[in-house]
Amino acid sequence: MNTMPFKCPECGKSFSSKRALRIHETESHIKIKRAPTGVPGMDEILFGGIPESSLVLLAGTCGTGKTTFGFQFLLEGAKRGEPGVYISLEEEPERLVRDARRIGLDIKCYVDDGTIQVIRPELYRYDSLVNEIETSIHRTKAKRLVIDSITILGSYFRDPFELRRNILDMNRLLKRLNVTTLAVSEIEEGSEKLSRFGVEEFSVDGVIILYYIKHGNTFIRAVSVRKMRSSNHSMKIHPIVIRDGGIEVFPSEEVFADI
Ligand SMILES: Nc1ncnc2c1ncn2[C@@H]1O[C@H](COP(=O)(O)OP(=O)(O)O)[C@@H](O)[C@H]1O
Ligand SMILES: [Mg+2]
Structure with missing residues (x-):
């Protein structure tokens, strides 16, 4: 006989009374607003999306x-009427938009009306770069931000701990501005690290990892959630x-190949 009949629909934990379940939901889930990712299946492994105003590494x-x-994340926001900014530190905005459209993402109307803005700031100085990010958020009233990539920021600092401190400062700034941010982390081929400098993951609220795994004579694409502050998530x-x-994403399937 099941003595814990009240199951939380968010995380699956069971409780012995309705009241215990309600307390759990209030403390663990209900207070947290989440931004749906726009990637089919992804919100299920995040148990509801990315907690709003968090800075998440996309490695x-x-x-x-x-x-x-x-x-996809910015497109989902745009569909919900939330402006978004894509900060490209390497590639030309026109090329990024063209490639996104080629992959079938219907972003043109949102780029044309300014709901999605792709910006390539000058890389001259770190503080002016941060300034430009802040200004673009104010100007567009952005609720969602993508920084592609945060790895580039490492070149401003000789000491990885300086980088760590500055990402932490940026995280505080973005929280104050109320934006939910994905920061791309470029991992080197064959590296076991989650980031280039090995510190980026410590200054952020969450880490999502995308894989390209050799399995026999084919490659498998996969995703996992490595950490997500104030939220439970799939461990697979x-x-x-x-x-x-x-x-x-296929939330009810898992990859068994070695990574
Ligand atoms: N129409 C498509 N159908 C299937 N796969 C595609 C298509 N367009 C691009 N791809 C794949 O997606 C990858 C592009 O991913 P991208 O988001 O640019 O990766 P990253 O930013 O991590 O380098 C390409 O390398 C290609 O393998
Ligand atoms: Mg890229």
Whole structure:
């Protein structure tokens, strides 16, 4: 006989009374507002989306889908009437928009009306870069932000701990501005680290990892949630596909290949 009949629909934990379940929900889930990612299946492994105003690292080697994920996230916001900014520190905005459209993301109308803005700031000085990010958030009233990539910021600092401190400062600033942010972390091929400098993951609220795994003579794409402050999440590595329309996650499947 099940002595804990009241199950939380968010995280699956069971409770012996309705009251205990209500307290759990209030303390663990209900207070947290979440931003749906716009990636089909992803919100299920995040147990509801990305907690609002958090800074989440989106880590992966090249070609794992980080940029695509970022645009899906902004597109989802735009559909909900939330402006979004894509800070591109490497690639030309026109090229990024063209590639996102080629993968089947219908962002053109939102780019045209300014709901999604792709900006490539000058990389001259770190403080002016941060300034430009802040100004663009104020100007557009952005609720969602993508920084592609945070790895570039490492080149401003000789000491990894300086980088860590500055990302922490940026996290505080973005929270004050009330934006939910995905910061792309470029992982080097073959590296076991979650980030280039090995410190970026400590200054953020969450880490999502995108994989490209060699398994026999094929490659498997996958995703996992490594950490997400103030939220429970799936502990599994889930397969994904990139196809016309972007990334799709399979929340009820898992990858067993070695990573
Ligand atoms: N229409 C498509 N169908 C399937 N896969 C695609 C399509 N367009 C791009 N891709 C795949 O998605 C990858 C692009 O992912 P991208 O988001 O640019 O990765 P990252 O930013 O991590 O380097 C490409 O390397 C390619 O393998
Ligand atoms: Mg990219």
